[in-house]
Amino acid sequence: MATSARPQHREGARAAATGLTLFAGVMLFIAGILDVFRGIMAIAEDDVYVSTPNYVFKFDLTSWGWIQLLFGAIAVVVSFGLFAAKTWARVVGVGIAALLLIANFLSIPYYPVWSLTLIALYAFIIWALCVVKKDPLG
Numbered sequence: 817m818a819t820s821a822r823p824q825h826r827e828g829a830r831a832a833a834t835g836l837t838l839f840a841g842v843m844l845f846i847a848g849i850l851d852v853f854r855g856i857m858a859i860a861e862d863d864v865y866v867s868t869p870n871y872v873f874k875f876d877l878t879s880w881g882w883i884q885l886l887f888g889a890i891a892v893v894v895s896f897g898l899f900a901a902k903t904w905a906r907v908v909g910v911g912i913a914a915l916l917l918i919a920n921f922l923s924i925p926y927y928p929v930w931s932l933t934l935i936a937l938y939a940f941i942i943w944a945l946c947v948v949k950k951d952p953l954g
Contacts, residue, residue: 837906840944841898844909847937848891851916854927855885880923887916898945906945913941 858881891912897905917938920931 834901836944836948837898837901840909840941841895841905843937843941843944844891844898844913845895847916847934847941848888848895850934851884851888851891853888854930855881855883855888857881858884877926880919880926883919884923887912887919891916906948910942910945913938913945917942 858877860881861877891909894905894909894912898909917935920934920938924931
């Protein structure tokens, strides 16, 4: 009886880990695509962004666009690695989500509501990728 409970627990934990990794991959893919679009809007100097002349971290809007575009494209590529359950993708996914979280924090004055939304999304992605533990027996 004790032997049958253990494999079920392991299978349930593995299913939960796969589900969290897959969900984090989907969220990273969606957020990466949105950051690519946001970068394109900034490079094109669209009127969507708010002008803030007295911001401490003042950068050129085109510079923000290239940063968002580059990080968003990397996030999309990493999400495909997460779909394939690659360990490197989990590590790089945490790193790119952290960089995008910081970039969105620095761009709060330019696009406040969306930046805060993406900060929460990237924080969840980091959590989802870090909470999953590798199964030592399987």
